Amino acid sequence: MDLIARLRAGLPGEAILTDPDVTGSYANDMASFCEAGTPAVVVLPRTVEQVQHIMRTATELRVPVVPQGARTGLSGAANASDGCIVLSLVKMDRIIEINPVDRIAVVEPGVINAVLSRAVNAHGLYYPPDPSSWEQCSIGGNIGTASGGLCCVKYGVTAEYVLGLDIVLADGRLLTTGRRTAKGVAGYDLTRLFVGSEGSLGIVVRAVLALKPEPPEQLALAAEFPSTAAACEAVCEIMARGHAPSLLELMDRTSVRAVNDMAQMGLPDTTEALLLAAFDTPEPAADLAAVGELCTAAGATQVVPAETAAESDLLLQARRLTLTALERVKSATMIDDVCVPRSRLAEMLDGTAAIAEKYGLTIGVCAHAGDGNTHPTVCFDAADPDESRRARESFDDIMALGLHLGGTITGEHGVGVLKKEWLARELGPVGLELQRGIKQVFDPLGILNPGKLF
Amino acid sequence: MDLIARLRAGLPGEAILTDPDVTGSYANDMASFCEAGTPAVVVLPRTVEQVQHIMRTATELRVPVVPQGARTGLSGAANASDGCIVLSLVKMDRIIEINPVDRIAVVEPGVINAVLSRAVNAHGLYYPPDPSSWEQCSIGGNIGTASGGLCCVKYGVTAEYVLGLDIVLADGRLLTTGRRTAKGVAGYDLTRLFVGSEGSLGIVVRAVLALKPEPPEQLALAAEFPSTAAACEAVCEIMARGHAPSLLELMDRTSVRAVNDMAQMGLPDTTEALLLAAFDTPEPAADLAAVGELCTAAGATQVVPAETAAESDLLLQARRLTLTALERVKSATMIDDVCVPRSRLAEMLDGTAAIAEKYGLTIGVCAHAGDGNTHPTVCFDAADPDESRRARESFDDIMALGLHLGGTITGEHGVGVLKKEWLARELGPVGLELQRGIKQVFDPLGILNPGKLF
Incomplete structure (x- = not known):
């Protein structure tokens, strides 16, 4: 095959993978609901010169190139297109x-x-x-x-x-x-x-x-709230009062229960929202005390400050396990990434709960609350076509709600394949035209990760 | 005139200035050595719709538009071109x-x-x-x-x-x-x-x-050094030890003397370099003590920490007055803005001193030392053609030195007219081509601030 032969001229043999059983494993990142094609070849360059050779070859032969890192992305941005060169950068790791x-x-x-x-x-x-x-x-x-x-x-x-x-x-x-x-x-x-x-x-x-x-080690607290709205009220107060937490995370009831079911961490199973705050300041205990008072004033039923780094780690581990725990609720999950102004966070969470109810779905929410960045995670049975359809539709409702609240369709996960249509909605026609113009400047042949973003 | 008549169709009369005595005063920002043309008209819109009308008119008639703020820039980026619309945004100030x-x-x-x-x-x-x-x-x-x-x-x-x-x-x-x-x-x-x-x-x-x-009010110290190299050594140590000063400024001997001559501030006239550091942390005195020790270890002959905000202000006023003071040394100044990695700051300052000597010029240097951002200020007699020529040449030498040390030709003042050739050198042909491609996407007719940047 001409493509492979040309690639071989500038790459060592072990940098070129063509066995379909092997190359197939490079077809996807970790996003749900995103199609992926079949790559023609996977290349694993180790030098800049090798990457240049790959791109010159791709340009000459007009072959699309899909760059990949560790494929942990959540939007399908690293998914292969049919007949593409998958360009994995994992070996350039110095x-x-x-x-x-x-x-x-x-x-x-x-x-x-x-x-x-x-x-x-x-x-x-x-x-x-x-x-x-x-x-x-x-x-x-x-x-x-x-x-x-x-x-x-x-x-x-x-x-x-x-x-x-x-x-x-x-x-x-x-x-x-x-x-x-x-x-x-x-x-x-x-x-x-x-x-x-x-x-x-x-x-x-x-x-x-x-x-x-390197900052001092952070110290965390956990606060239980009787509603997500009360927890969001605390978030707004913490930020409006000028605090600078190194972490300010929210887990809703569904998330807390999922973590408890998986890891038996003894989190308060009856709570409606758990807020985690941490400080890596010189005197974190004082900052935690002040934030604890704000939580209480906002309606927290219990505030538990960690006294040691080990206790903090335990609290934060619950947050780190949330997505894994939600993945065990049903056979599949779809994670969203809407970011709203933090003053609208309560509306985003209440609205997400209403969407879950409307579609009869389990949607667990964890949020980088201090940033207004929510990750509603739809748990559904992928073998059930109707539930899958409802999952997909709820996902669209969540993005529409985020935009309605003055937010963005993606705080940190990107657009990839998953949110292409939504990107067009967020940018509007003028923005989209200019973005396409920029793409044209850098990639006039359109060979770089085609079909992503727009 | 067609241009003026068209502008009048969407702008109130007081928003359009055509008297050459008035429009001429809008020809320049504050940069030296930058040519400026004669504007056809100055417009002062108050609404987005008025700006849109101006740009539609400019596009229809293919008239260049030079946007202006307060014209305090130092690179000629706001200088008028002949026959242009000067679009001043100063009335949109809500x-x-x-x-x-x-x-x-x-x-x-x-x-x-x-x-x-x-x-x-x-x-x-x-x-x-x-x-x-x-x-x-x-x-x-x-x-x-x-x-x-x-x-x-x-x-x-x-x-x-x-x-x-x-x-x-x-x-x-x-x-x-x-x-x-x-x-x-x-x-x-x-x-x-x-x-x-x-x-x-x-x-x-x-x-x-x-x-x-809003952070706590900052508290400053001043440290005298027997050489700029010793002061730069202190800067590197302060940053390498993980301190987070809210300000870390350096004044060389020429700058210190100029400020003393103008304001009789009683700064140490004999010093080779004065370093100013400030902290807006919860315990600034402790941070200043630690930094003071690093200064002494690097060779500081005197370290004076302020004990009150008023004392800090006095120390910082010296720094704020530096450019004004240097402007009194000769009839004209030319201020540069080279930024180097802070580990190369000493070489930048020594090299600048050598350039001053080579050209027989007075060059005062103040620097945002913590950022490696130096402002060598050439003081020269504008009525002396030979000294003016030497000033211009020394300016080029300073930029070449900055690039040689792994720096950039502009840390914060921009390119404008002043550094166009140097921008091309810093970017290289590939970068320049892509930047021009982007310009073309947004401004295909080339009417927006032509002749600036590249």
Whole structure:
């Protein structure tokens, strides 16, 4: 086959996978309800030059290229198209530099988030972005999907930590964007354009990342509320009073019960909403006390501050297990990612409960409450066509509600295949036209991750 | 004249200025060595619809449009072209909303930075970006030039506070980008593309800005050093040890003397470098003590911590007066804005001193040292052609040195007319081609601020 022969001219044999049983396992990320095609070949380059060779070949032969990290994404952005080259960056996994004076790390895209986090910790530094999949997901994937996590309420999202990029363009040319410096405003911000572009503009082969000093270990509290509205009232008060929690998470009754059923953690099974707050400040106990009072004032029936890091970890583990626990409720789940202004969070949660009732579905909600970022998770039986249909429809209702409340269809999971039609609705025709214009500038042949985003 | 008549069809009479004596005063921002043309007309719209009318007219008649804020910029980005419409946004100066729960402000572009800062302070909130011109400059100008300031070492630049924009495009259509939410990854980040685009992609008519809780009042110290290298060593140690100063500024001997000459502030006239550090933490005195020790270890001959906010203000006033003081040294100044990795700051300062010596010039340097962002300010006699030529050449040497040290030609002042050739050098041909492609998407007729950036 001409494609494979051409690829072989610039890649070692072990970097090219063609056995359909093997390549088939690269067809999907972790999203539900997203179609995936059959790749022609999977390539695993180890150098920038090899990536350039792959892209030159793809351009010459007009073959679509689907870039992949660890395939932990939740929107189908890494799903294969029929006949495509799957370009997996997992073998480019070197940490090239960690510089405590400049507070930067220089990495290849395949580095696992947790590996980088631990490596910079050893230098007294901190790489904040912490998606739930941080032990599996790669920095390149984090950049492609603009990942968030639990830390965002204090530390922001991946985008805020990407200073500069090396990118192999669709035609194989190398582009360097951004900088190693703390500041810089030379020309349009192409770096930021690539963050969240889901591999549709070029292949990230190296990144300069900003680091923070490692904060003190965080201390958490849990507060039980008799309604999600009361918990959201507490969230608004905490933020309006100027607190800077390192984490502010909400679990609804369905989520709490699912975690209890799975892990017997002894969470308060009768509660309607559990709020978790943490501080990594010099005096976290004082901050927790102040936040505990606000929770009580908002109607919390019980407030339990952790006194040790170990107790905190236990509380937070409940939150980290939520999605896994919800996956056990029925045979399938569909996780949403609507972000609303935090002042509208209560309406979002009440509205989601109403949608669950309307469709007769179980929808568990956990939320990065401090950011207004909710993850309604529809639990359904995939073997039941009617329930599957209702699940899909409820998902659309949830996105419509998010937009109605002044929010966005995706806080941190991205668009991929899953939310293409909704992206068009959120952007409107003018925005969509300009986004397509930008895509055309970088990828005039349309070979980079076609069918994603729009 | 057809242009004026067309403009009158959608603008009140007082919004159109045509008297050449008046319009001539809108020809320039505050940059040196930048040519400016003669505008055909100055328009001062008060509504989005008026801006749309102006842009539709400009598109129909193919007339260039130069957007302007308060014209405090330092790169000529707001300079008029011959026959252009100067579109001044200063009359669109409403603060539309301040929301403490969502921690956002919604503003029109003409709002003065200091006016917004004070307005949000009244709600216990903080809008960090604080360019030296903050009492005069407008938020729209800050967005257009991606302004920085003294706060950046802890709080980052303007770009990090712009969540969403309303933009009137070249053809008069309205584009809404971004969001009101804390997070959001729906499509390419067009918001960020506009920040620092110097009016070359569209007209910002409304902005959603992120706010922070108001921090405690900062407390500062001053440390005298026997060399800039020793002061830079202290800067590196402070940052490597994980400190988070709210300000970390350096003044070289020339700057210190200029301030003393102007304001008789009693600064140590014999010092080679003065370092100013401040903390807005809960216990600033403890942080200052730790930083003071690092300064002493790096060779500081004297360390003076302020004990009150009033003492801090006095120390910081010296820094705020530096540019004004340097402007009194000779008849003209030319201020540069090179940013290097902070680990290279000492080399940047030593190299700048060598350049001053080579050209026989007085170059005072103040620096946002914590960011590696230096402002070498060439003081020269504009009436002396040879000295003017040497000033211009030294300026080029300084930018070349910045790039050589892994830095950028502009940390926060932008490109405008002043650094066009240098932008091309920093970006390289591939980057430049893509930037031009983006410009073409938004402004196919090339009527928006032509001749700026590239």
